[in-house]
Structures are given as C-alpha cells and as structure tokens.
Amino acid sequence: MRPTDIRVPDYFHKVVDCQWACPAHTPVPEYIRLIAAGRYSDAYMVNWESNVFPGILGRTCDRPCEPACRRGRVEQEPVAICRLKRVAADYKDDIRGRLPKVPAAKNGKRVALVGAGPAALTVARDLLPLGYGVVAYDQESRAGGMIRTQIPAFRLPEAVIDEETGYVLGMGLEARFGQRVESMKALLAEGYDAVFVGTGAPRGRDLEIPGRREAAAHIHIGIDWLASVSFGHIDKIGKRVVVLGGGNTAMDCCRTARRLGGEDVKVTVRSGFEEMKASPWEKEDAMHEGIPILNYLVPKVFTHDNGKLTGVTFEKVAARYDDQGRRSLLPTGEPDVHLPCDDVLVAVGQENSFPWIERDIGIDFDRHGMPVVDAATFQATLPGVFFGGDAAFGPKNIIWAVAHGHQAAISIDQFCHGDDIRRRPPAAVRLTSQKMGIHQWSYDNDIILDRRYPVPLRDKIIALKSIKVEVELGFDRKLGYAEAERCLNCDVQTVFTDKQCIECDACVDICPMDCITFTENGEEQELRSRLKAPAENGSQDLYVSDALKTGRVMVKDEDLCLHCGLCAERCPTGAWDMQKSIIQLLRAGPSCRSS
Amino acid sequence: MTYLAKPKLHHPKLPVNRLGYTRRDYEGAVSTLCAGCGHDSISAAIVQACFELDLPPHRIAKLSGIGCSSKTPTYFLGNSHGFNSVHGRMPSVLTGANLANRELIYLGVSGDGDSASIGLGQFAHSMRRGVNMTYIVENNGVYGLTKGQFSATADKGSKSKRGAVNNDSAIDLVTLAIQLGAGFVGRGFSGDKAQLVPLIKAAIEYPGAAFIDCISPCIAFNNHAGSTKSFDYVRAHNEAVNRLDFIPAGGEITMQAAPGSLSEVPMPDGSVLRLRRLSEDHDPTDRTAALNYLRQREAQGEIVTGLLYLDPEPDDLHAHLHTVPAPLNRLGDAELCPGSAALERINAALR
Numbered sequence: 018m019r020p021t022d023i024r025v026p027d028y029f030h031k032v033v034d035c036q037w038a039c040p041a042h043t044p045v046p047e048y049i050r051l052i053a054a055g056r057y058s059d060a061y062m063v064n065w066e067s068n069v070f071p072g073i074l075g076r077t078c079d080r081p082c083e084p085a086c087r088r089g090r091v092e093q094e095p096v097a098i099c100r101l102k103r104v105a106a107d108y109k110d111d112i113r114g115r116l117p118k119v120p121a122a123k124n125g126k127r128v129a130l131v132g133a134g135p136a137a138l139t140v141a142r143d144l145l146p147l148g149y150g151v152v153a154y155d156q157e158s159r160a161g162g163m164i165r166t167q168i169p170a171f172r173l174p175e176a177v178i179d180e181e182t183g184y185v186l187g188m189g190l191e192a193r194f195g196q197r198v199e200s201m202k203a204l205l206a207e208g209y210d211a212v213f214v215g216t217g218a219p220r221g222r223d224l225e226i227p228g229r230r231e232a233a234a235h236i237h238i239g240i241d242w243l244a245s246v247s248f249g250h251i252d253k254i255g256k257r258v259v260v261l262g263g264g265n266t267a268m269d270c271c272r273t274a275r276r277l278g279g280e281d282v283k284v285t286v287r288s289g290f291e292e293m294k295a296s297p298w299e300k301e302d303a304m305h306e307g308i309p310i311l312n313y314l315v316p317k318v319f320t321h322d323n324g325k326l327t328g329v330t331f332e333k334v335a336a337r338y339d340d341q342g343r344r345s346l347l348p349t350g351e352p353d354v355h356l357p358c359d360d361v362l363v364a365v366g367q368e369n370s371f372p373w374i375e376r377d378i379g380i381d382f383d384r385h386g387m388p389v390v391d392a393a394t395f396q397a398t399l400p401g402v403f404f405g406g407d408a409a410f411g412p413k414n415i416i417w418a419v420a421h422g423h424q425a426a427i428s429i430d431q432f433c434h435g436d437d438i439r440r441r442p443p444a445a446v447r448l449t450s451q452k453m454g455i456h457q458w459s460y461d462n463d464i465i466l467d468r469r470y471p472v473p474l475r476d477k478i479i480a481l482k483s484i485k486v487e488v489e490l491g492f493d494r495k496l497g498y499a500e501a502e503r504c505l506n507c508d509v510q511t512v513f514t515d516k517q518c519i520e521c522d523a524c525v526d527i528c529p530m531d532c533i534t535f536t537e538n539g540e541e542q543e544l545r546s547r548l549k550a551p552a553e554n555g556s557q558d559l560y561v562s563d564a565l566k567t568g569r570v571m572v573k574d575e576d577l578c579l580h581c582g583l584c585a586e587r588c589p590t591g592a593w594d595m596q597k598s599i600i601q602l603l604r605a606g607p608s609c610r611s612s
Numbered sequence: 613m614t615y616l617a618k619p620k621l622h623h624p625k626l627p628v629n630r631l632g633y634t635r636r637d638y639e640g641a642v643s644t645l646c647a648g649c650g651h652d653s654i655s656a657a658i659v660q661a662c663f664e665l666d667l668p669p670h671r672i673a674k675l676s677g678i679g680c681s682s683k684t685p686t687y688f689l690g691n692s693h694g695f696n697s698v699h700g701r702m703p704s705v706l707t708g709a710n711l712a713n714r715e716l717i718y719l720g721v722s723g724d725g726d727s728a729s730i731g732l733g734q735f736a737h738s739m740r741r742g743v744n745m746t747y748i749v750e751n752n753g754v755y756g757l758t759k760g761q762f763s764a765t766a767d768k769g770s771k772s773k774r775g776a777v778n779n780d781s782a783i784d785l786v787t788l789a790i791q792l793g794a795g796f797v798g799r800g801f802s803g804d805k806a807q808l809v810p811l812i813k814a815a816i817e818y819p820g821a822a823f824i825d826c827i828s829p830c831i832a833f834n835n836h837a838g839s840t841k842s843f844d845y846v847r848a849h850n851e852a853v854n855r856l857d858f859i860p861a862g863g864e865i866t867m868q869a870a871p872g873s874l875s876e877v878p879m880p881d882g883s884v885l886r887l888r889r890l891s892e893d894h895d896p897t898d899r900t901a902a903l904n905y906l907r908q909r910e911a912q913g914e915i916v917t918g919l920l921y922l923d924p925e926p927d928d929l930h931a932h933l934h935t936v937p938a939p940l941n942r943l944g945d946a947e948l949c950p951g952s953a954a955l956e957r958i959n960a961a962l963r
C-alpha cells in the first residue's frame with residue numbers, strides 16, 4: 018500500500034466516526050470533553066456552530082452518530098452522544114452574548130425563505146451575520162416547522178423550541194408568519210436576490226382501502242392529527258386505538274393517543290419488527306408505555322357499523338426472500354385478524370407537495386413530483402432558487418435539514434457574489450499535539466470499562482397523564498460526566514513519524530487493541546489478513562507508513578483504536594504522538610468566496 | 613514509566629486458548645520500565661508463549677533477582693506465583709522451590725548483571741545441576757537499573773554512552789551454559805518475536821535446564837553508536853542459525869514449503885521441536901560442534917541466534933537426586949519420618 022497521506026482532511030475526519038457520520042459534522046468529542054470539564058456553555062456553542070439546535074436535537078435527533086460510534090465496537094453500546102448534547106443545553110448559562118453579531122450595515126442583498134423549519138432557519142443563521150436581509154414566510158404563526166407542529170411536547174417541550182428558534186429570530190430575521198406563499202412566480206417577482214424553499218414534506222399519505230370513506234370520522238391522517246393536537250384543536254381520542262405504520266410518526270401517534278384517553282393502543286406494521294423505520298429507542302419508548310407492536314399485518318378493510326368505525330381487518334403475511342435476497346410479503350393463508358377499535362391513526366408515510374410552484378417558470382420537477390435539485394449545491398434548475406430539508410429530497414430529519422441549510426447558505430452567498438457555486442474550497446484539518454509533559458496529555462486517556470448510562474425517565478403514571486409532561490428527565494450533571502467519560506476522544510489522533518521509529522515494538526506490545534503491526538508491505542486486502550489482529554472492518558482505514566529501516570512498514574488498523582495514547586507514551590523516540598485534529602468546516606462567507 | 617493501567621478493553625476477536633483465556637489474561641501490571649526497553653518485548657513474548665501453550669497461570673512460578681530485567685515478572689503473568697529475590701540469587705531460590713515442589717513450571721528471569729556478575733556462580737550451578745526451569749537472561753550489556761555501567765557481557769571494545777571503552781573480556785553465557793551441561797540453550801533478540809516466542813515455548817516444555825540469552829537493548833544507556841547491544845547493531849549482525857517451531861504433544865504437524873533442511877527432534881513428552889536449519893554447518897545436538905560453530909561465527913563478529921544446543925535426552929536435578937515423583941512439599945509426616953526403628957537401623961549401619 019502507498020503511505021497514508023494524513024494531510025488529506027478526510028483521513029482523520031473519518032477516524033472521528035461520530036463526526037463523520039453526523040450530516041452537520043458536529044465535532045462530537047470536542048463538546049463531550051467540554052461537558053466533562055463542566056464547561057456547558059462552551060459545549061453548547063460548539064454544537065450551536067454546527068447544528069443550530071442543540072437543545073432540540075439533544076432530545077430528538079435521529080443520531081446517525083451513535084451507530085457509528087467506536088465505543089459501540091470496542092465495548093457494546095455507543096456513547097449517548099445525543100443525550101449529552103442535551104446536557105450542554107440544560108446546564109449552560111445565558112449564551113445570548115456569544116451569538117454572532119449582526120452588522121448594522123447590510124450588504125444590500127435580500128433572500129426569501131419559504132418555510133421557517135430547521136432548514137430555513139439554518140440558512141438564516143448563516144446569512145444574517147453576513148449582512149443579508151432575510152425574509153421568512155411561513156403559513157404557521159410561529160417558527161420551527163414540524164419540530165413545532167409534529168414532534169409532541171412530551172418529547173420536546175415548547176420552551177426549548179421557543180428558545181432556539183428565538184436565537185435565529187433575534188438575529189434580525191424578518192418574519193412574515195401566518196402567510197402562506199401561494200405562488201412562486203409572484204414571490205420571484207418581488208425581486209429577491211435568492212429564494213430558499215424549505216417547505217418540508219407536509220402531506221401525510223392516506224390508505225385507500227374499503228371502509229375508508231364510510232368510517233372517515235374516526236380515521237385520521239397521523240401528521241395532521243399530531244398537528245391538531247399540538248395546536249390544541251384535538252384533546253381526546255377513543256379508548257381503543259389502532260395505529261397503522263412503523264415509522265417515527267406512528268410512534269408519536271401511539272404515544273400521544275395514550276395520553277389523550279387511549280387505553281388499549283396498538284401499533285400494526287406490514288413488515289417485520291426489525292425492519293420498521295422507527296429507531297430502536299422509539300420502539301422501546303412506545304413499548305415501555307404499554308403499547309404492543311404487532312407485525313406482518315397488512316390492513317385490508319376498515320370495518321364499520323353504519324359509518325361508525327368498529328375496527329380494522331388485517332391479512333397475515335410472512336416475509337419470503339427470492340434468490341436475489343429480495344423480500345416480498347406473501348399471505349400466510351391463516352385467517353384474517355380483526356382488531357376492534359374506536360379510532361385509527363394512519364401513519365404510513367409522508368409526501369412532498371408543491372402546488373404553489375408553477376411548472377412553467379424554469380423550476381423542473383421529476384416524474385415523482387420532486388424538484389430537480391443539485392445534491393451538492395442545492396440549487397434548482399432555475400438559478401437563484403435553492404431547496405433544502407425535507408423539501409429537497411423527501412422526508413429525512415432535523416439534522417439533515419440543518420446540514421442542507423448550511424450548504425445552501427454557502428451556495429446562496431456565492432451566488433449573490435457572482436461566484437461559481439460548484440466551487441467549494443477543500444476542508445482543512447489542523448493538528449495540534451496534546452502532549453503536556455512526559456506522561457501528561459491534555460485529555461483524559463484513562464479508558465475504563467463502563468456501560469452506557471440510561472437516561473432517567475419520569476414516572477410512567479405521571480408521564481401518561483399529560484401531553485405536555487416531558488418523559489425524559491435528561492442526565493443530571495453527575496450522570497452526564499460519567500457518560501461523557503465513556504467517549505474515546507477519537508479526534509485525538511495517533512500520528513506516526515516514520516523517520517523517528519527505531520522498530521523497538523514498544524507500541525505493538527502495549528496496544529490494548531492490537532492495532533499496530535510492523536510487517537512487510539502488501540496489497541490492502543492481503544495486508545489486512547496478516548496483521549496482529551485481522552482488520553476485518555473494511556470501512557475503517559489502514560494507516561500505513563513509508564518503509565522503515567528494516568524495510569518493513571508500520572500498519573495501524575484504525576478500527577478499534579481507543580485513542581488511549583499508550584503507544585505514544587511507550588514510544589521512546591516520539592515517533593508516535595497524540596494530536597488533536599480540528600476539521601475546519603465550511604461556512605457561508607468570505608472563506609468560500611473567490612474574492 | 614507509564615502511570616495508567618492498560619485498559620481492560622481488548623480486541624473483540626482476540627483468540628481464546630484451550631483454557632478459555634485470552635492473551636491478555638497472561639499479562640501483569642503495566643510496565644514501569646523506560647519506554648522502548650527491550651525487556652518489555654521479552655515480557656510480551658513470555659505472555660504470548662504461555663498463552664499459546666495453554667498454561668494454567670497458577671501453575672507457573674516466576675523468580676528473579678535484581679535489575680530492570682528482574683523487575684519484569686511484575687509485568688507479566690499477574691496470576692502466577694512470584695519471587696523477587698536478592699541480586700544474583702534467583703538460581704538458588706528457584707532451585708529450592710523446585711526441590712520442594714517439582715510440579716510447578718519454573719521461569720527464572722534475570723539480567724546480564726544479575727547472572728554474569730554477582731550471580732555467575734549461582735548461574736553456573738543451576739545449569740550443571742540441571743534444574744528444570746526456563747532461565748532467561750535479558751542481556752543488554754549494562755547494569756540498566758544502576759544507570760548503565762558496563763556489565764560482564766559487554767563486548768571488549770564496545771563504547772559506553774559517554775564514550776568510555778570497555779577493555780575487559782565479555783562473558784558469553786551461551787557458551788558457558790553449553791559447557792556447564794544445560795540441556796537446551798538458545799539465543800534470541802527482543803526485537804524478533806517470531807523467533808523468540810517459539811524458543812520460549814520450547815524452553816518451557818523442555819524437561820531440564822533450559823537457558824535463553826536474549827539480547828535486549830537498553831534504550832536509556834546502551835542503544836547508541838559504538839554499542840554492540842543496540843537495535844541497529846544487533847539487527848545488522850544477527851545470524852539466525854535456524855527457525856524453531858514447537859509442536860505440542862498430539863499437535864498437528866504441517867509441512868511448510870520453505871528453503872532449509874528440516875529436522876524434527878522428538879521430546880520425551882511427545883512434543884516435537886522442528887528445526888529449519890538456516891545454516892548447514894550447525895548441528896544443535898552435537899555439543900562440541902555447536903561450541904566450535906559458535907566460536908567461529910562470533911569471531912567473525914556475528915551474533916548467532918536460534919536454538920544453539922539441544923540435548924535430545926534431557927534429565928534434571930530430581931533424576932540426579934533420585935527423589936520421589938511426588939512433590940516433596942506434599943509428603944506427609946508418615947513418609948518424611950520413617951520412625952525410630954528405621955533411624956536405629958541407619959545408625960547401626962554407620963557404626
């Protein structure tokens with residue numbers, strides 16, 4: 018293999034598994050260390066810079082970082098990255114003084130945002146400090162998008178939404194709330210320098226099976242029903258409720274139903290339990306509240322008694338796999354199952370809809386009705402119009418909406434300065450040695466076995482009484498510290514200088530995870546098989562040195578490194594050093610412009 | 613010196629031996645030696661050898677004298693018996709222990725100062741008596757612990773870190789051990805575990821006095837130009853005479869296609885030492901030839917490593933003394949005290 022070029026910014030970025038997996042590339046270990054040090058406000062700001070909504074995300078994020086976390090591979094469960102974010106948000110001081118200053122003198126450019134959900138608010142957050150005039154239209158009366166209208170208050174209290182959307186509004190966002198944009202053509206005619214569409218995926222899919230129309234009074238579309246609950250238009254439901262669907266909307270529907278009078282609430286899914294779209298923890302939370310999840314049931318008929326819903330009939334299916342491993346759900350031939358109920362919540366998917374965008378103004382849509390959007394620049398086929406969040410590529414989640422927002426803001430800024438929006442400067446990485454003394458490192462490298470701490474929950478009886486009572490209590494400072502200590506500091510990199518190595522084997526002997534091997538060079542696949550411990554995780558890189566004095570090379574499998582620094586501590590020549598990698602993330606502004 | 617304990621976490625695919633232990637279960641406390649010290653690599657090789665031999669840690673006794681090398685038993689086999697004795701006195705303490713309980717596996721760990729200076733006499737007698745043990749000298753040519761004075765194994769003409777030249781002749785413990793009657797004599801290098809681990813395994817299984825001289829660079833005081841025990845010097849002058857494979861009793865014998873003639877020496881317990889000769893003029897089972905060979909090669913400035921001498925018919929101290937097969941420490945009063953009638957008979961015979 019060729020020697021690894023550690024100056025390529027992605028090399029060390031990939032080693033920080035959580036940061037690499039986070040769509041907004043939040044510097045996770047950095048904020049976790051700050052939490053451990055009790056510097057909650059600093060930890061909050063590190064988050065805020067990357068993901069704009071630490072308090073919201075610390076309660077609701079889909080946390081793609083956690084399945085990626087190295088701790089899950091070396092122990093059992095990942096660091097509770099998401100809930101640590103909440104710790105930063107819960108215990109910080111007033112941070113308003115630390116938000117970016119918005120210049121009094123504007124740059125003369127005006128940008129319209131359609132929608133004020135997380136994607137659009139991120140664009141505003143990035144553009145307002147640059148002097149843009151930013152106008153946000155939203156049909157709702159308050160900011161937050163689905164964060165506010167869909168996510169139930171028992172998961173995310175309104176005060177947190179108010180606080181974090183408030184930081185952006187407070188930067189001088191011109192809010193035209195309660196105002197739905199009915200025509201893109203008309204909006205463009207107002208002469209904005211750029212338009213960002215962050216309208217989400219607002220339509221809940223329906224289920225057209227017999228009985229749907231007749232029993233309509235007690236069959237509700239999940240996301241609309243949740244919105245009505247959130248606005249206070251709906252405050253009760255029948256005792257027996259069946260929720261159709263297995264995504265996060267279904268999970269929120271069933272748990273909300275439990276709080277509005279539903280005593281016998283069931284979730285039914287077509288697929289198997291494992292393949293459900295909802296995250297494992299959402300399923301756990303629902304089951305914890307006494308909600309069974311029944312799988313392999315395909316809804317067939319809504320039964321009713323003269324228009325009054327009496328239940329749902331399901332066909333039982335089983336998963337069959339063909340030679341290609343493709344799955345199909347085939348009827349088992351067993352008798353149909355009838356679940357009697359008073360109300361049904363349909364949560365079988367969400368769709369985009371853009372009735373307000375005229376199709377003859379240069380914004381192309383594909384045959385699924387989705388806008389044609391560039392995956393890197395987020396620009397539509399009409400220059401100056403950008404899409405992001407759920408509106409761009411279909412429903413995802415908050416953190417993706419934020420990531421889109423950042424990228425779209427860069428494009429908008431480049432566009433307004435006449436730059437080529439396809440040109441993104443390369444990300445930069447900075448390395449700083451963490452050595453403080455002969456055996457002292459600037460980070461806590463004493464790695465101990467310690468299982469993930471569960472987040473304390475409110476007593477179930479109290480929690481189920483009200484839609485507004487937050488279920489999770491969050492970590493207190495002590496638990497937060499203990500959980501923070503589980504982080505392996507994957508951003509403190511093992512950096513190898515081949516010229517200094519005397520091949521004494523000290524690092525090989527001390528490494529607790531058998532990461533390091535000195536051996537003859539070879540092709541990657543072959544090399545992976547003959548290391549001290551076979552490197553079977555192909556998604557993790559091998560760090561290979563140039564030829565050493567004996568002609569061999571140093572090969573380090575990054576996969577299971579604890580970043581404990583023992584290799585560096587046992588190295589007599591300083592060939593190994595522990596260096597913190599800081600990945601410079603791109604943000605809208607001068608650093609991304611050509612002049 | 614490292615202050616942190618080595619994390620208990622280990623590679624999830626770490627192999628487990630027949631006893632259900634991983635290699636990590638044979639480790640000891642974290643080393644306090646200088647970073648890069650050769651001795652730590654020897655500790656790692658001992659750990660690996662014991663793991664591969666499926667040795668029950670509680671059946672091993674590790675004994676040592678004084679010196680950095682003699683400190684190392686703390687850093688391996690944390691669940692074995694240990695005795696850190698007086699400077700140069702490991703062989704006699706070990707001999708006593710072995711006499712009392714012949715069933716333990718004895719590992720004597722020493723340094724070149726400990727064995728070739730103050731303990732030379734002790735070393736000699738344990739070899740000639742054939743104490744069933746593995747005697748490892750971690751040979752760095754200096755007294756590491758007392759800050760790098762030349763030891764008795766320092767080569768004539770080699771230079772100290774400060775430039776002083778050693779004018780005394782070197783004691784070669786390998787030659788001495790062969791002359792004194794050790795049944796198994798090898799030399800290794802801390803920087804070559806592929807060679808060292810099988811050597812240690814074979815030595816442990818050898819039912820007699822087994823001696824390994826292991827060159828082990830002292831990073832702090834003897835790893836400079838002018839030293840003959842530095843990493844660079846040893847790598848440049850290392851001549852391995854053979855490659856050893858230890859095949860335990862009942863173990864599968866697989867042939868590897870590599871140059872060099874193969875010879876297999878069966879051991880009394882059914883295990884096999886397979887030697888791939890790298891030098892055709894070295895016969896490890898012929899004591900005189902082996903000594904001559906070593907002489908010639910060392911005169912050329914080579915550091916000869918590998919299994920250098922092997923007596924295919926081992927015996928040991930207990931055989932010399934005709935002791936009973938049961939460990940003496942388990943004999944009861946009845947066996948140990950034959951009674952006054954027997955005493956009378958003995959006394960009568962001596963009158």
Ligand SMILES: Cc1cc2nc3c(=O)[nH]c(=O)nc-3n(C[C@H](O)[C@H](O)[C@H](O)COP(=O)(O)OP(=O)(O)OC[C@H]3O[C@@H](n4cnc5c(N)ncnc54)[C@H](O)[C@@H]3O)c2cc1C
Pocket residue numbers: 077078079131132133134135136137154155156157161162163164167168196197198199215216217218219240243265266269373405406407408412413414415416418
């Ligand atoms: C029930 C449910 C639970 C969820 N739970 C989670 C969760 O726990 N974690 C997570 O990460 N994600 C969750 N999501 C997904 C998440 O809410 C969305 O992915 C995210 O809010 C998308 O952000 P956005 O900015 O693209 O759009 P949205 O948040 O959808 O905001 C769009 C905004 O645009 C406004 N709008 C639309 N059309 C117009 C128009 N023509 N004129 C003016 N305004 C308009 C809407 O009123 C809305 O306020 C959940 C979704 C649902 C439905």
Ligand SMILES: Cc1ncc(C[n+]2csc(CCOP(=O)(O)OP(=O)(O)O)c2C)c(N)n1
Pocket residue numbers: 678679680681682699722723724725726727730750752754755756757758763
């Ligand atoms: C009776 C006695 N004499 C002298 C000493 C001082 N002393 C301690 S270690 C040592 C030499 C150790 O050298 P070596 O066996 O080569 O061990 P190394 O530190 O090199 O591994 C000496 C002379 C002592 N501890 N006890």
Ligand code: SF4
Pocket residue numbers: 033034035036045046085086087088095096098503504505506507508
């Ligand atoms: S251990 Fe810490 S730095 Fe490493 S992936 Fe997990 S959270 Fe991130």
Ligand code: SF4
Pocket residue numbers: 511527528529530531532533573577578579580581582583584585
């Ligand atoms: S930091 Fe060094 S010693 Fe620790 S696990 Fe990683 S490679 Fe091994």
Ligand code: SF4
Pocket residue numbers: 645646648649650651680681752756757829830831832833
């Ligand atoms: S002084 Fe020499 S022998 Fe002793 S620990 Fe340091 S490097 Fe090893």
Ligand SMILES: [Mg+2]
Pocket residue numbers: 679681723724725750751752753754755756763
């Ligand atoms: Mg010594």
